[in-house]
Amino acid sequence: MIFEQIATGGCQSYLIGCNESSGAALIDPEISQIDHYIALAARDGLRIRYVIDTHTHADHFSATRQLARQLGVPVVMHRASSAPFVDMRIGDGEMIIVGKLRLHAIHTPGHTRDSMCLRVEDRLFTGDTLLIGATGRTDLPTGDPEALFDSLFHRILRLDADVKVFPAHDYKGRRNSTIGQELATNPRLQTRERAAFAEMMRNLDLSMPTHITEALRTNMSGGKSVAQLLAEAAARVPFMSLEELRARIQAAEDDLIVLDVREREAYESGHIPGARVLPRGQLELRVNQELPDPTRRVLTCCELGYVSTLAASTLREIGFLHTVALDGGMKAWREAGYPVKVGREPQ
Structure with missing residues (x-):
């Protein structure tokens, strides 16, 4: 045997x-x-x-x-x-x-x-x-x-x-x-x-x-299990590092939409400069209004990086094929000493 x-x-x-x-x-x-x-x-x-x-x-x-x-x-x-x-x-x-x-x-x-x-x-x-x-x-x-x-x-x-x-x-x-x-x-x-x-x-x-x-x-x-859902989502999604995103923001590149999928209160308490907010719970219902161009490159972020991975997977499934997720979340972004904006972004 x-x-x-x-x-x-x-x-x-x-x-x-x-x-x-x-x-x-x-x-x-x-x-x-x-x-x-x-x-x-x-x-x-x-x-x-x-x-x-x-x-x-x-x-x-x-x-x-x-x-x-x-x-x-x-x-x-x-x-x-x-x-x-x-x-x-x-x-x-x-x-x-x-x-x-x-x-x-x-x-x-x-x-x-x-x-x-x-x-x-x-x-x-x-x-x-x-x-x-x-x-x-x-x-x-x-x-x-x-x-x-x-x-x-x-x-x-x-x-x-x-x-x-x-x-x-x-x-x-x-x-x-x-x-x-x-x-x-x-x-x-x-x-x-x-x-x-x-x-x-x-x-x-x-x-x-x-x-x-x-x-x-x-x-x-x-x-x-939740872990299985996260693993399956992560297998379908590419990621961007904190450093890469920081460099793109410093270069003022406008080809990337940073989409914060936390609730608005968490977003307004501190978010990546220039990020839009679209809570994960409203993603499917509001995505056509908020992201009318499916060819745009989208980066999702959240507090710890888990919800944003699920959100990025969902966006890819419904046709936003250039979506990526942030490797890490706002917690890691803050700990790295990168800039944070409080309040709302100008419309």
Whole structure:
């Protein structure tokens, strides 16, 4: 078996491949690592055949849907998943075949209703059901501490002690453990009575994941995160540096329209000299009035550079093909010591 473990902060993804067939499966991929996964597979001579999520993630953005579209392969999840984009729904005891490899699904509800572990030879990919020195939390949507107890003590902890445990998360740089090690040393597994275990889980008082609302929304629906929208917009837009824009203003060039897409109050508190204001929220409705000539070169700017990137992408999509975005925003412009004008520009 060809095996790659990819860490993204505390998130762990796994690329497993068959030496003979060169087929592979990718488990719990994270959105920022898409190019890395594809490069690893190419380096190892593998073709990814399946992208798999062990459960609906609440603490990172899954890459399964985007990778599935890009590679033309199915998204695999447990049949309890509500995500509409899942192509292959599998149940307890079923398996996925990748060349000579057999990926056996074990339904392990508790962290989420759709949680499953995958057994591949001597390895168990546990998602968030069993972590190194901990377990998955049960206070997120569809979590159930009694179900987690059953999944742990009646299912996966009955596997051989030397089975290697590879979780979907670890924030301490640990790569793997074993069933035996977790039974012996995992603090949460020392409570082996069902009611006491459930009580312990209900009183953990854990902080919520940073992006929980957005992560659940995108991972359950297949929608896009704000970061994805920004990345896609940035891929369609050229940029101009602060220094280049400053030089053009000093040279009094008049072939460039600087379009400030912040709200008027922010614009009037300080803007790039000569800039016009057209708030992003009104862009599509007022663009024909404000920018009647689509052949003009337009540079968008905002406070931090994010909204202006989205605005520039929108302008290009509707026909302003010479639009660019400022690399940075008014914050960077001010910090560079470049001139700022307060109030309105003369009409």
